[in-house]
Each structure stands twice: as C-alpha cells, then as structure tokens.
Amino acid sequence: MQEAKKSSTKKIWIAIFVIAAALFFMLKYYGPAWLLQYDLFLYAMLAAIAGIALIYAASLSIEGYGTKRNAEKDYKALSGVFKMLAYAVLVIVILDMLRVNITGILVGAGFLGIVIGLAAQNTIGNLFAGMMLLYAKPFHSGDEVELSTWQYGLIAQTYPHGNIYPGITGKIDKIGVIYTTIIEKTGMPVFVPNSIVIQALIFNKNMAVMNSMQVRVELDIKKDFQKFKKMAKSAFSSDRYIAKNAKDVQIVIDDINTAYYGVGILFSCNSESSAKVSQHIKEASLRVSSKL
Numbered sequence: 001m002q003e004a005k006k007s008s009t010k011k012i013w014i015a016i017f018v019i020a021a022a023l024f025f026m027l028k029y030y031g032p033a034w035l036l037q038y039d040l041f042l043y044a045m046l047a048a049i050a051g052i053a054l055i056y057a058a059s060l061s062i063e064g065y066g067t068k069r070n071a072e073k074d075y076k077a078l079s080g081v082f083k084m085l086a087y088a089v090l091v092i093v094i095l096d097m098l099r100v101n102i103t104g105i106l107v108g109a110g111f112l113g114i115v116i117g118l119a120a121q122n123t124i125g126n127l128f129a130g131m132m133l134l135y136a137k138p139f140h141s142g143d144e145v146e147l148s149t150w151q152y153g154l155i156a157q158t159y160p161h162g163n164i165y166p167g168i169t170g171k172i173d174k175i176g177v178i179y180t181t182i183i184e185k186t187g188m189p190v191f192v193p194n195s196i197v198i199q200a201l202i203f204n205k206n207m208a209v210m211n212s213m214q215v216r217v218e219l220d221i222k223k224d225f226q227k228f229k230k231m232a233k234s235a236f237s238s239d240r241y242i243a244k245n246a247k248d249v250q251i252v253i254d255d256i257n258t259a260y261y262g263v264g265i266l267f268s269c270n271s272e273s274s275a276k277v278s279q280h281i282k283e284a285s286l287r288v289s290s291k292l
Contacts, residue, residue: 009060014053014057016049016050016053041098043097044094044097044098047093047094047097048090048094051086051090051093051094052090055082055083055086055087055090056083058082058086059079059080059082059083060079062075062078062079062082063075063076063079066078066079076174077130077134077174077175077176077177078134080177081127081130081131081134081177122193122195123178125194125195126177126178126179126193126194126195127177127178127194129193129194129195129197129198130175130176130177130178130180130194132198133175133180133194133197133198134175138202138204139172139202139204139206139207140172140206141172141173141174141175142171142172142206143171143172143204143205143206143207144170144171144204144205144206144271145169145170145171145172145182145202145203145204145205145206146167146168146169146202146203146205147167147168147169147182147192147197147200147201147202147203148167148200148201148203149167149196149199149200149201167200167201168182168184168190168192169184169185170182170183170184170185170190171183173189175194176194178193178194179191179192179193179194180192180194180197205271205274206271208270208271210247210268210269210270211268211269211270211271211274212266212267212268213266213267213268213269213274213277213278214264214265214266214267215264215265215267215278215281215282215285216254216262216263216264216265217263217265217282217285217286217289218260218261218262218263219260219261219263219289220259220260220261220289220292221256221257221258221259221260221261223289223292224292225253225261225263227292228251228263228288228289228292229251231288231291231292232251232265232284232285232288233249233251235284235285235287235288236249236281236284239280239284241273241276241277241280242277242280242281242284245269245270245273245276245277246267246268246269246277246281247267247268247269248266248267248268249265249266249267250265250266250267251263251264251265251266252264252266263285265281265285267281
C-alpha cells in the first residue's frame with residue numbers, strides 16, 4: 001500500500017516537472033512580447049517548480065530502489081543527502097537566471113563556510129562520515145553488529161574470561177545523516193555519531209557465513225568430567241534444534257579450580273540462530289549436570 005502511494009506520488013512530481021519544463025520552453029521561444037518585462041521572474045519560477053519536482057521524483061526513486069533491496073532506511077538517508085545537495089545547486093541556478101552576482105555570493109559563502117566549518121566541524125564530520133557509510137555499506141539496517149572504537153583498546157582478559165571488546169552490541173536500526181541508530185538487546189536505542197562509527201572496529205555477524213561460538217558452564221569438581229562429556233553429547237544430539245543448527249561441537253576443560261571445572265562447549269552456527277543455540281546448549285548442560 002505504501003509502495004503504491006510512493007509510486008503515484010512520484011508520477012505526480014514527474015507530471016509537474018514535464019508541465020513546468022514545457023511551459024518554460026514554450027514561453028521562452030513562443031511567448032507574447034508583453035511577457036518580456038517579466039521573463040526573468042517567470043522563467044526562474046518555472047525552473048524552480050521543475051527543479052523541485054525533479055528532485056522529489058529522483059529522491060522517491062532512490063527510496064523505491066532501497067525498498068526493493070530491503071534497505072529502505074539506508075536509502076532514505078541517502079535520499080536526504082541527495083535532496084540537500086540538489087537544492088543547493090537549484091538555488092545557484094535560479095540566482096544565476098535572475099542575473100544575481102553569483103561570484104560575490106560564492107566568495108561570501110566561502111568565507112562564511114570557513115567560519116561555520118570551524119564552529120561546527122564535528123557536525124560536518126558526522127555528515128561526511130554518514131555519506132561514506134552509505135557508500136561503503138559495512139552494514140545494513142537489521143544487521144547484528146558490535147562496534148569497538150579505536151579510542152579504547154581491548155580490556156585485558158581476567159580469570160576466567162577472555163578478551164573483552166568495549167563498545168556497543170545490537171541491531172542497526174538506520175544510518176542517519178548525523179547519527180547511526182543501534183537497538184541494544186534490551187530495546188534501548190543508542191545514537192552513535194557517524195564520525196565515531198566510521199573509525200570503529202565493526203563486527204558484522206550477518207556477513208559471517210558461520211560463527212564460532214563458545215558456551216561456558218561450571219561443573220562441580222567432584223563430578224566425572226568424562227561422564228558429563230558423554231551425556232552432554234548425547235543430550236545435544238537428542239535436541240533437534242542443536243542437532244540441526246550447531247556444527248563441530250566440542251566439549252573441553254577451559255580451567256580448573258578447587259571448586260569446579262570451567263567447561264567450554266565450542267560449536268559453529270549461523271548468526272541468526274547463535275543466541276537460541278547457545279540457550280539450548282546451556283539448558284541441556286544444566287540438565288546433564290543435575291543428573292550426575
């Protein structure tokens with residue numbers, strides 16, 4: 001329904017563009033003599049109408065292309081950048097048609113641009129970073145990602161954990177002109193400046209064919225590890241979801257202390273099923289441990 005509405009809106013803007021462009025050329029070459037005294041304003045007005053209609057039609061085409069590629073939010077941001085640049089060009093063209101001294105305006109705008117650039121360099125940096133993200137496409141809306149910025153190194157491993165990547169984990173909601181929105185597992189939206197994202201170490205789980213995963217469980221030191229290992233493998237084989245989605249399952253001892261074994265269960269699976277497979281493995285391991 002929404003796609004049909006966008007299509008009909010685009011057709012209306014195209015029709016407006018065609019009508020305005022036709023009127024422009026008809027009046028320019030076949031218009032009556034009395035219109036000559038108003039020709040600059042009339043031509044500029046028709047050119048503005050045609051330009052606005054063309055910009056809107058083109059932006060709707062960009063958004064429609066994004067919808068076909070299941071990346072509507074990404075291309076909507078790209079459409080916004082296109083409209084901003086296109087309007088700037090249209091204003092210059094209209095001023096030139098009205099015989100306004102463009103050179104003087106551009107010189108003044110250049111000086112003003114330097115002042116604004118120094119005052120708003122972070123905002124401008126985010127804008128260009130957003131354009132680069134839309135071009136490079138390290139992720140798309142809906143991708144599960146982890147962002148670790150260069151400003152922070154790895155957190156040194158602590159017993160019994162491995163290296164920790166400080167940053168943000170969640171699903172990409174959209175890439176905006178200034179911010180990229182990430183939805184955390186708790187549902188909390190996080191707005192990350194594009195200039196930070198462009199410099200970040202990005203782990204895109206959706207681009208991995210298979211993910212290597214590890215689930216860690218603790219086994220009482222008094223219990224037989226070999227028996228646990230045998231029963232756990234049998235339990236994993238009996239669980240249809242684990243058997244279907246987890247590959248190359250290995251059960252090893254990560255560490256030992258006076259109270260328990262730190263047991264690591266290693267497996268490979270695709271990114272979409274990793275969370276559910278991990279949960280099934282934890283539940284099956286706890287059931288096996290309680291039976292020993």
